[in-house]
Amino acid sequence: xxxxxxxxxxxxxxxxxxxxxxxxxxxxxxxxxxxxxxxxxxxxxxxxxxxxxxxxxxxxxxxxxxxxxxxxxxxxxxxxxxxxxxxxxxxxxxxxxxxxxxxxxxxxxxxxxxxxxxxxxxxxxxxxxxxxxxxxxxxxxxxxxxxxxxxxxxxxxxxxxxxxxxxxxxxxxxxxxxxxxxxxxxxxxxxxxxxxxxxxxxxxxxxxxxxxxxxxxxxxxxxxxxxxxxxxxxxxxxxxxxxxxxxxxxxxxxxxxxxxxxxxxxxxxxxxxxxxxxxxxxxxxxxxxxxxxxxxxxxxxxxxxxxxxxxxxxxxxxxxxxxxxxxxxxxxxxxxxxxxxxxxxxxxxxxxxxxxxxxxxxxxxxxxxxxxxxxxxxxx
Amino acid sequence: xxxxxxxxxxxxxxxxxxxxxxxxxxxxxxxxxxxxxxxxxxxxxxxxxxxxxxxxxxxxxxxxxxxxxxxxxxxxxxxxxxxxxxxxxxxxxxxxxxxxxxxxxxxxxxxxxxxxxxxxxx
Numbered sequence: 168x169x170x171x172x173x174x175x176x177x178x179x180x181x182x183x184x185x186x187x188x189x190x191x192x193x194x195x196x197x198x199x200x201x202x203x204x205x206x207x208x209x210x211x212x213x214x215x216x217x218x219x220x221x222x223x224x225x226x227x228x229x230x231x232x233x234x235x236x237x238x239x240x241x242x243x244x245x246x247x248x249x250x251x252x253x254x255x256x257x258x259x260x261x262x263x264x265x266x267x268x269x270x271x272x273x274x275x276x277x278x279x280x281x282x283x284x285x286x287x288x289x290x291x292x293x294x295x296x297x298x299x300x301x302x303x304x305x306x307x308x309x310x311x312x313x314x315x316x317x318x319x320x321x322x323x324x325x326x327x328x329x330x331x332x333x334x335x336x337x338x339x340x341x342x343x344x345x346x347x348x349x350x351x352x353x354x355x356x357x358x359x360x361x362x363x364x365x366x367x368x369x370x371x372x373x374x375x376x377x378x379x380x381x382x383x384x385x386x387x388x389x390x391x392x393x394x395x396x397x398x399x400x401x402x403x404x405x406x407x408x409x410x411x412x413x414x415x416x417x418x419x420x421x422x423x424x425x426x427x428x429x430x431x432x433x434x435x436x437x438x439x440x441x442x443x444x445x446x447x448x449x450x451x452x453x454x455x456x457x458x459x460x461x462x463x464x465x466x467x468x469x470x471x472x473x474x475x476x477x478x479x480x481x482x483x484x485x486x487x488x489x490x491x492x493x494x495x496x497x498x499x500x501x502x503x504x505x506x507x508x509x510x511x512x513x514x515x516x517x518x519x520x521x522x523x524x525x526x527x528x529x530x531x532x533x534x535x536x537x538x539x540x541x542x543x544x545x546x547x
Numbered sequence: 548x549x550x551x552x553x554x555x556x557x558x559x560x561x562x563x564x565x566x567x568x569x570x571x572x573x574x575x576x577x578x579x580x581x582x583x584x585x586x587x588x589x590x591x592x593x594x595x596x597x598x599x600x601x602x603x604x605x606x607x608x609x610x611x612x613x614x615x616x617x618x619x620x621x622x623x624x625x626x627x628x629x630x631x632x633x634x635x636x637x638x639x640x641x642x643x644x645x646x647x648x649x650x651x652x653x654x655x656x657x658x659x660x661x662x663x664x665x666x667x668x669x
Contacts, residue, residue, distance in 0.1 A: 206603040207578035403577075403604050472581050472625070474601050497580040497603045504581075526583070526599065 177223035178324045178381035179388055186392075186399050194296035196224040199401040206403035210499040213370060213408055214540070217330035218400035219391050226299025227323045227378060228306065229282075230290045233314035238281060238288045244310050245279065245290060250427060250436040250446040253279055258287040261350045261365055264435050265427050266294075266302060271448020271455075272423040273430065275302050276415060280352050280365060291352075291363065291378070293325065295417045324384035329374030329408075331543065332396035337364075337375055340390055344375055349544040358383050366545060369405070371412025371538055373545045410505060411498045413466060413537030419477060420464060420493045420507055428455035429509065431464040431537075462490060463515045466537040467506040469495075469523070473530055474504040479523040481510060481532075489514045492523060498539055505539045506532070548636070549612070549652060550661035556636060557612045557655060564613050564644045568600065571665050573635040576602040579628045584620040584642060591617060591644065593651050598641050600631065612655060615647040 174197045184190060188199030198221070201209060212218055230241050242253035251264035261280035265273045275298045282289040294302040307317045328337055337344040341355040341364050352365030360383055368374040379387060391397050406416065415421045421430045426448065433456060440446060444453055469475045474497050481490040495506030506523075514521060517536050522529040549557045554572035558565045573579065583599040591597050591611040598609040620642045624630060631639035646652075656664060 200604070201577065205577050207580075210603070407603055472628075473583060474581055474606070476606060497601070499603065 175224075177221055178384040179221040179223060179326070182385050182388055183221060183399065188399065188401060191402075193402055194224055196296065198224060199399070201401035201403045202399045204398060206401070206407065207499045209398060209400045209404035210407050212398045213330045213400055213404060214372060214500050215330070216396040216398075217328055217332040217336050217374075217394070218370075218404070219388060219397050220327040220329065220400050220405055221324075221388070222327050222376070223324040223381070223384065224296040225325055226292075226294040226296060226302060227320040227325060228292045228294075228303055229318050229320060230292065230306070230310055231316045231318065232288050233316070236288070236314055238290070240313065241288065241290045241315060242281075244313055244315055245306070246440070246446070248305060248309050248447060249277075249279075250440050250452065251279075252437045252439060253290070256281040259283040259351050259353055261352055261367060265421070265432060266305065267427075267447040267452075268423055269447045271426045271451035273417075273421045273425050273427060274298065274305065274423060276417055276421060277302070278367065280363075283353055286354070293376075293378075297418060320378075322381050323378050324381045325376060325378050326384060326388055326391070327368050327374060327376045328391060328397070329368045329370040329372045329400075330396075331373060332394075333372070333374040334545075336391055336394045336397055337377075340387070341377070347375075347545075348547045349373075357387060362387075369412070369414055370408040371414070371540055371542045372408075373543050407496060407499060410494050410496060410507065411500055411538065411540040412542060413507070413539060415464070415507075416494055425509075426452055426455055426460065428452055429460040429462055429464065459512055462509040462511055464493070464507060464509055465515050466535040466539060467492065467495070467508055467521070467523075467532045468535040468539075469504040469506065469530055469532040471530055472504065473525055475506045475523040475525055475530060475532060479506075479508075479525055481508060482522045482524070482529065483514050484520060484522075489521065500540050507537070510534070548658060549655035550658070550664075551610065551612045551655060552664060553610045555609060555612045557652075559646070559652065562646045562649075563618070564615070564646050565640050566597075566609075566612055566642050566644060567640040568609060568631065568635055569661070569665075570635045573632050573639070576600060576604075576607060578603050579631045582624040582628045582631060582641065584622075584624065585617050587617055587620055589617045591615065593654065609641060611644065613644055613646055613648070613651050615644040617642050618645045619643040
């Protein structure tokens with residue numbers, strides 16, 4: 168094992184290591200890339216039963232209003248840097264959105280959740296580990312002219328339970344979990360402490376994410392793992408699960424150069440925000456919404472068995488370069504390779520045959536519908 | 548059997564060398580989902596890239612342990628790449644090379660030397 172004193176550890180590091188987790192550097196943390204089952208079996212187990220993921224490396228923060236300010240004030244402040252509708256969030260509702268730069272590029276994708284009960288004036292944020300310092304600086308600057316506080320929750324762990332058995336596993340620990348529907352959250356008591364539980368995740372499966380004080384994270388994780396249905400899952404399977412689910416990985420499928428229209432995330436921009444055009448990079452984004460973008464994110468299914476990975480250049484039948492793969496690998500549930508990438512609009516229709524350069528050979532693939540595996544979210 | 552520091556194994560029989568990846572390599576790669584093999588007839592030099600093995604996680608190169616001509620490939624890996632995980636030093640062999648220069652065998656590690664090498668990696 169490589170020793171690296173610069174790498175941080177989450178509250179579940181010792182538990183992950185003791186369960187046979189193969190620890191690797193990831194976004195400044197030492198995280199398990201896989202456990203004893205291995206990536207393939209961990210992936211399939213999550214879709215079949217339930218998987219537990221340590222996602223404590225992700226950034227968590229809360230924005231709180233002072234005095235007479237309401238949630239609407241918090242939401243309006245945050246809306247200045249994201250193109251989504253946050254004002255209409257009801258207590259406990261969460262929304263996926265993107266943090267934009269002035270050119271309309273994506274600085275990060277994130278989850279915004281409105282608190283419940285006495286916290287219903289507050290917004291909880293979960294951002295990607297690799298860019299959390301950047302995000303929190305931008306968000307702090309965004310709220311600082313107002314009587315709002317952004318508190319970074321350094322001591323908060325985040326554990327995801329994903330898969331069809333997640334509810335059965337979680338309900339005895341957190342009874343309120345059962346009543347939640349996809350993209351809603353609530354507070355719960357555990358060991359005399361307050362936890363935030365949401366019905367969400369990044370695998371395409373039904374499941375939950377639970378935010379809790381770091382000092383109870385290991386106990387919570389052990390109780391979850393006590394169920395036969397639950398296996399610990401590493402970053403390797405987390406990546407193949409989200410790829411099959413057609414979800415973007417920041418720094419790969421989306422970046423500062425990508426707009427939400429190019430990324431096929433225009434559903435994050437509702438009518439009110441389009442009409443107002445009151446978000447960073449609105450000129451570019453509204454233009455792309457109007458006349459289409461130069462390139463668009465699509466699903467890709469290699470026809471042969473060779474995986475087509477990130478960076479592979481895409482060509483049309485005439486041999487013209489038309490795009491690039493941004494995520495790709497083997498999809499264990501699909502039982503075949505799957506990929507995502509950006510292509511020019513004329514070749515973006517489902518069924519279009521393209522070719523990827525894999526080690527100098529042109530491998531055929533088909534533009535394909537996303538997700539590759541149907542989402543199993545528990546909607547209302 | 549002889550070994551390389553890139554975790555290939557070589558079994559020599561006459562002037563034919565059967566080549567595969569070691570159990571250590573197969574274990575490190577994890578679940579193997581695809582093996583790309585050269586066309587028989589291809590000439591390779593020692594340490595040239597000769598095949599690619601892909602796990603769920605990543606693609607890794609396999610290097611020719613010896614110079615010579617590829618005379619046979621294990622075509623069954625096309626349909627069953629998982630054989631490499633199950634029997635890396637047996638049914639999961641990759642290819643056979645007709646040895647051009649037997650003196651290159653001296654550059655390879657013995658079983659004992661390879662075991663020591665691997666222990667030094669962990």
